[in-house]
Amino acid sequence: MWRAVFALIIKELLAVLKDPKSRMVLIVPPLLQLIVFGYAATFALNRVPIAVYNQDHSQASRDLIARFTGSRIFTQVAALNSARQINPLIDSRKVDLVLSIDRRFTRDLLTHRPAPVQLIVDGRDSNTALIVLGYANSIITSFSLHWLRSHGEPPPPAVLDIRAQYNPTLSSRWFIVPGIIALLTQVVTLMVVGLSVAREREAGTFDQLLVTPFTPGEILLGKALPGLLIGTVEASVIILAAVLWFHVPLRGSLFALYLGIFLFVAAVIGIGLMISSIAVTQQQALLGAFLFMVPSIILSGFATPIANMPAVIRKLTWINPMRHILIVVRGVFLEGATARAFIPEYAAMAAIAAVSLFAAGWLFRRRTY
Amino acid sequence: MPAAGESPAALRLEKVSHAFVSARRTATALREVSADAARGTVTGVIGPDGAGKTTLLRLAAGLLKVQSGRIEVLGIDVARDPDQARRRLGYMPQRFGLYEDLTVRENLDLYAKVQNVPAAQRHRRGGELLHMTGLEPFLGRLAGRLSGGMKQKLGLACTLVRVPELLLLDEPTVGVDPVSRRELWEIIDHLVHTEQLTVMVSTSYLDEAERCQRVLLLHEGRLVAATDPASFTARSTGRSFHVSAAGIGKRQLQEQLARTPGVIDATIQGAFVRIVTAPGAQPPADSLAALAAPLSVVAVPPRFEDSFVAQIKQVSAPPPPNTPAIATGGTRSEEEASAAMTRREGRAPSTTDEAVIFADRLTRRFGDFVAVDAISFQVRRGEIFGLLGANGAGKSTTFRMLCGLLPASDGTLRVAGYDLRHAAASARGRIGYMAQKFSLYADLSVAENLRFFASAYRLHGAQRSARIDWALEEFVLGPYLDVVSRDLPLGYKQRLALACALMHAPEILFLDEPTSGVDPLARREFWLRINALAESGVTVLVTTHFMEEAEYCDRLAILAQGRVLAAGDPESLKARARTAAQPQPTMEDAFIALLEAAAAPQAA
Numbered sequence: 001m002w003r004a005v006f007a008l009i010i011k012e013l014l015a016v017l018k019d020p021k022s023r024m025v026l027i028v029p030p031l032l033q034l035i036v037f038g039y040a041a042t043f044a045l046n047r048v049p050i051a052v053y054n055q056d057h058s059q060a061s062r063d064l065i066a067r068f069t070g071s072r073i074f075t076q077v078a079a080l081n082s083a084r085q086i087n088p089l090i091d092s093r094k095v096d097l098v099l100s101i102d103r104r105f106t107r108d109l110l111t112h113r114p115a116p117v118q119l120i121v122d123g124r125d126s127n128t129a130l131i132v133l134g135y136a137n138s139i140i141t142s143f144s145l146h147w148l149r150s151h152g153e154p155p156p157p158a159v160l161d162i163r164a165q166y167n168p169t170l171s172s173r174w175f176i177v178p179g180i181i182a183l184l185t186q187v188v189t190l191m192v193v194g195l196s197v198a199r200e201r202e203a204g205t206f207d208q209l210l211v212t213p214f215t216p217g218e219i220l221l222g223k224a225l226p227g228l229l230i231g232t233v234e235a236s237v238i239i240l241a242a243v244l245w246f247h248v249p250l251r252g253s254l255f256a257l258y259l260g261i262f263l264f265v266a267a268v269i270g271i272g273l274m275i276s277s278i279a280v281t282q283q284q285a286l287l288g289a290f291l292f293m294v295p296s297i298i299l300s301g302f303a304t305p306i307a308n309m310p311a312v313i314r315k316l317t318w319i320n321p322m323r324h325i326l327i328v329v330r331g332v333f334l335e336g337a338t339a340r341a342f343i344p345e346y347a348a349m350a351a352i353a354a355v356s357l358f359a360a361g362w363l364f365r366r367r368t369y
Numbered sequence: 370m371p372a373a374g375e376s377p378a379a380l381r382l383e384k385v386s387h388a389f390v391s392a393r394r395t396a397t398a399l400r401e402v403s404a405d406a407a408r409g410t411v412t413g414v415i416g417p418d419g420a421g422k423t424t425l426l427r428l429a430a431g432l433l434k435v436q437s438g439r440i441e442v443l444g445i446d447v448a449r450d451p452d453q454a455r456r457r458l459g460y461m462p463q464r465f466g467l468y469e470d471l472t473v474r475e476n477l478d479l480y481a482k483v484q485n486v487p488a489a490q491r492h493r494r495g496g497e498l499l500h501m502t503g504l505e506p507f508l509g510r511l512a513g514r515l516s517g518g519m520k521q522k523l524g525l526a527c528t529l530v531r532v533p534e535l536l537l538l539d540e541p542t543v544g545v546d547p548v549s550r551r552e553l554w555e556i557i558d559h560l561v562h563t564e565q566l567t568v569m570v571s572t573s574y575l576d577e578a579e580r581c582q583r584v585l586l587l588h589e590g591r592l593v594a595a596t597d598p599a600s601f602t603a604r605s606t607g608r609s610f611h612v613s614a615a616g617i618g619k620r621q622l623q624e625q626l627a628r629t630p631g632v633i634d635a636t637i638q639g640a641f642v643r644i645v646t647a648p649g650a651q652p653p654a655d656s657l658a659a660l661a662a663p664l665s666v667v668a669v670p671p672r673f674e675d676s677f678v679a680q681i682k683q684v685s686a687p688p689p690p691n692t693p694a695i696a697t698g699g700t701r702s703e704e705e706a707s708a709a710m711t712r713r714e715g716r717a718p719s720t721t722d723e724a725v726i727f728a729d730r731l732t733r734r735f736g737d738f739v740a741v742d743a744i745s746f747q748v749r750r751g752e753i754f755g756l757l758g759a760n761g762a763g764k765s766t767t768f769r770m771l772c773g774l775l776p777a778s779d780g781t782l783r784v785a786g787y788d789l790r791h792a793a794a795s796a797r798g799r800i801g802y803m804a805q806k807f808s809l810y811a812d813l814s815v816a817e818n819l820r821f822f823a824s825a826y827r828l829h830g831a832q833r834s835a836r837i838d839w840a841l842e843e844f845v846l847g848p849y850l851d852v853v854s855r856d857l858p859l860g861y862k863q864r865l866a867l868a869c870a871l872m873h874a875p876e877i878l879f880l881d882e883p884t885s886g887v888d889p890l891a892r893r894e895f896w897l898r899i900n901a902l903a904e905s906g907v908t909v910l911v912t913t914h915f916m917e918e919a920e921y922c923d924r925l926a927i928l929a930q931g932r933v934l935a936a937g938d939p940e941s942l943k944a945r946a947r948t949a950a951q952p953q954p955t956m957e958d959a960f961i962a963l964l965e966a967a968a969a970p971q972a973a
Binding site: 209211 | 797820
């Protein structure tokens with residue numbers, strides 16, 4: 001049996017690797033995507049354009065403005081002298097934030113009354129607006145603390161002391177790049193495996209396979225193992241690039257990481273083979289693969305937290321292998337976790353793999369015309 | 370109507386050569402072909418695969434750039450003014466681009482609009498064409514749901530919607546059943562008569578070539594004959610004979626005759642072996658006396674095909690010796706023969722009357738549609754059994770059920786004692802399967818395909834290499850060892866597919882339309898091998914829509930609309946169609962007669 005399965009694997013790998021086009025697809029787009037996403041996909045903000053409407057003209061207000069313009073996050077692009085100028089600037093997206101300092105600012109500060117500072121933010125992109133406000137808030141807080149200390153006042157009763165565990169500088173690249181490992185591994189594996197059965201059906205070679213003494217199990221292995229090999233190699237290349245190029249710390253156990261990737265690739269192969277067995281043509285298989293891919297990425301926690309999703313959808317994400325591998329990859333990379341921490345994720349991916357591979361094997365023989 | 374002073378020929382080729390250059394190699398498709406087609410005639414272009422037929426038509430249609438020589442269409446130099454020429458001709462490629470998700474009417478309207486046919490004319494012309502092609506009842510049907518023959522007729526109608534003066538047809542009848550084939554030719558003849566149309570048609574059916582006023586015979590890009598069919602046929606006058614011998618099976622006799630020097634061609638025709646001798650060869654009675662049994666040799670009138678094969682064999686290098694000893698053991702190495710023996714020993718002892726393939730009231734339904742309707746037949750060991758029928762008759766469905774690829778809805782079937790759908794995987798090791806499209810791994814080389822299928826059939830070690838060597842030698846694939854099978858010539862693809870199917874010396878061989886699209890010479894070679902296999906005890910089940918191939922079968926079943934119309938040996942089936950008007954009916958005549966008889970009670 002193993003000799004025959006080995007022949008199937010050789011055949012499958014030859015079919016993928018002999019064609020220069022499909023060889024290209026395996027290597028070039030994933031690396032390009034890794035580089036582009038690694039640099040471009042980030043939540044961090046830089047040089048956010050702001051305008052300042054300062055009605056106070058005092059040492060204190062200039063000090064506050066300097067704290068804004070001195071950080072690399074904000075760049076002042078305009079100084080206003082009328083409230084009417086605010087809206088046009090925001091409308092035309094020339095600035096994302098307007099800092100408006102009331103003329104009673106210094107007076108209130110000196111008389112121990114709350115000194116109002118107005119922040120007007122462009123709320124059209126809610127995510128960016130929240131991040132901008134967060135930065136502005138922390139600048140104002142640190143200004144207040146400094147003011148109290150330098151004027152011999154007692155500090156406020158409660159003071160925030162934030163430490164970001166696992167990602168001290170809150171670098172969003174550390175969050176995104178491990179996600180890309182999962183994302184690209186899924187794309188490549190799904191493309192290689194998802195089209196394979198449909199391609200053979202189109203060429204008529206699948207019938208030829210079915211009339212040889214291969215059992216459905218052997219055909220399944222012959223299709224799954226090359227995918228497993230290709231998917232794991234692909235993942236390894238991206239992991240190397242993440243560590244060596246993007247300097248994302250790989251703190252946990254490699255065993256935990258590879259066990260996760262193995263189960264993840266197996267689950268993706270199962271889904272790919274299922275799609276491939278249902279499809280009659282390669283085109284249908286391709287459409288099917290995309291139909292799966294888009295929701296699997298959006299509902300994986302790759303960009304938006306699963307915790308924010310409605311309860312029903314949250315439950316649904318359990319059948320999404322990418323949701324689980326993201327936990328494993330990020331856990332191993334950033335937390336330095338070991339395999340013991342991921343038993344529920346491993347179990348879920350193994351279950352998805354088992355069910356989908358079994359279904360694919362069953363569909364091989366059913367879907368016959 | 371041709372204006373005065375215009376060239377009298379509708380199409381004129383002068384020393385046309387054409388080569389396809391790719392990164393790896395240059396393939397010459399045409400070499401200095403000069404020919405012309407007179408207005409209002411039908412010219413047939415014939416020749417083996419790769420002879421350059423399609424290239425010739427595509428050049429004339431202005432779809433390929435003329436590389437060397439000169440082509441005139443209706444007096445227009447195609448190289449200089451291809452658009453002008455294209456406006457006056459119609460071209461129908463092998464696979465016409467029908468929109469399968471549009472209806473018959475929508476397809477016709479679409480092509481009329483694309484061709485800028487004015488609305489009024491479109492309506493009138495469309496009506497005429499629909500009437501002529503008999504598609505009127507199917508106006509609202511999706512093109513994808515038409516039969517092969519109806520699709521071709523619709524394709525022809527779409528080509529003719531703007532009245533062309535020159536019509537170029539590239540193998541319009543491939544895969545079309547005999548009845549539709551006749552109808553298509555009637556349409557073409559009608560157009561030539563009523564519209565003074567000039568037609569150039571390429572075909573691999575030689576009976577169609579006989580309907581043309583002129584035939585151009587191409588071989589390896591050269592024009593080897595340009596003449597009218599009757600005088601072409603007459604070239605082998607006095608060289609065609611029917612041979613039979615008491616006590617020798619027709620297949621054995623054919624094999625012997627094919628090896629006899631001076632015999633160019635030997636084919637099985639019913640109970641006889643038809644031979645064509647080389648020009649100037651001795652009378653057959655003498656040269657065949659070397660054979661053991663007394664022969665009866667009867668001179669018969671030549672056929673077009675006799676001259677075709679003679680002509681091609683004369684101009685091409687001698688083919689590899691026709692001694693396919695596929696499983697007879699005669700030419701095989703000791704080691705390999707013993708390997709095959711060990712494989713055979715595992716089989717149950719057999720008698721020749723044993724039914725190896727058995728179908729009883731076999732039925733397959735797809736929803737409401739009954740594709741195969743309670744058909745029953747039996748195939749004995751060592752027999753060649755044919756399933757003959759038009760597209761959609763249920764051949765392929767039956768075939769797929771027998772191979773275990775499709776579950777039967779009802780009825781019983783047994784192949785070598787098993788229902789392959791439910792039997793253990795090892796039972797499939799006893800059958801060989803060759804699909805219609807020569808299902809090979811196109812990206813893999815010949816050697817890689819052979820190695821894969823050898824392993825698939827659980828061969829390994831010395832046995833595996835012995836079988837691969839056998840295949841390379843037997844099918845003369847050695848020179849192509851490292852060629853990617855996508856790039857193989859069609860005939861070699863077929864050889865490779867057969868080699869893969871025979872890797873494990875199966876006892877039953879399933880062949881689905883094995884010669885579809887293959888030229889007459891390659892078909893002959895193929896059947897010679899199949900004959901040798903049957904002689905060695907392999908049971909062969911073959912589906913075909915080539916009526917003349919039925920002659921090679923020991924017994925056959927003619928299918929139509931999922932039912933067996935008739936079953937029996939070729940002679941008795943032909944005898945049924947014998948009438949005073951048709952004393953010597955061909956298998957095609959018999960087939961059409963049977964279909965008409967079956968349709969008659971329905972119409973009443």
